[in-house]
Amino acid sequence: MAIVSRYTVALHILTWIALATGGKDEFVSSDRIANSVNTSPVFIRRILGKLNKGRLVKVQHGGTGAGWKLARQPKDITFLDVYEAVVDTPLFELHHSTPNDNCAIGKGIQPALSAFYSDTEKAMKQQLAKTTIADLLQESVTQSGWELQDLMTRLAGNKK
């Protein structure tokens, strides 16, 4: 475990909204999303807050139709967009205790590593940029083994 599960949940949230709202212009509640992810609505809302700051979703406060929707098309939201919105620590940790300054390695290794680590993080992000929420939606439905027909029926039922 390295990159926080919150990132996985963020992808789940966006994909679920994409499926649930289809093309329609409506908002869905954190409660319904939490039901699919199987966790607490508060955790979901904390993540949605970050996604909102990243301009990936829009929020509607108050009233009966309150909730969330995507700010763009699923095909226009990449895994990298989600990463930037939700993960806020560098990929690699440096030392916890600062190395011995009287040693050439101890003195020079942190700036040296920072450069190498930065290259690696960049390579990872380039890969993340290649996949979108639309891809994940497609692949998830395929993997679920559901028929599109059943899916639509069940969605209608869930809408409360």
Added chain:
Amino acid sequence: MAIVSRYTVALHILTWIALATGGKDEFVSSDRIANSVNTSPVFIRRILGKLNKGRLVKVQHGGTGAGWKLARQPKDITFLDVYEAVVDTPLFELHHSTPNDNCAIGKGIQPALSAFYSDTEKAMKQQLAKTTIADLLQESVTQSGWELQDLMTRLAGNKK
């Protein structure tokens, strides 16, 4: 913070051994390494244990000259080798609580994500394979701003 600091320390250890032993065929103790990293010898030995299992270092028990040395040339140890030896968790976490199976997304997202995550981890590892301990040694010494002359003098002094 995502990838454990133990990985950074592992790179530090190998680079320090490379510098300290130069071309010479000798073993260095975890105590001396711990002094450069500025942490406890036990922590260092736990990491060296993993590096030993990964065939990156060799250990000499007992006697006066006991300690560690590299199992190969610094230029033949890549960042990826070290990663495989020291990091034992996947790069991305999945959900903590298992998603709702009655939802197409909940049911299909984990296998779908596993595939995408695997691609990303692979991209990161390809980048890691491009850098070696020799590169890090070179760059660390450069960054330290030390003259090679002083370095040699000081090394001789440290040797006890």
Added chain:
DNA sequence: ATCCAGTGTAATTGTTGCAGTTACATTGAT
């Protein structure tokens, strides 16, 4: 055979960050 400088490892502790829960103030369509 003994010494002793080193490794190997288990047990314990302090700290940190994440996730989960409860509680309550706030928002704003209807």
Added chain:
DNA sequence: ATCAATGTAACTGCAACAATTACACTGGAT
């Protein structure tokens, strides 16, 4: 005014990491 929703703070539980202590084990040097 209602009330279905969000926003957020406070607290708890838990797991992983790093740091420390303690002690058994190893094996070259003498």
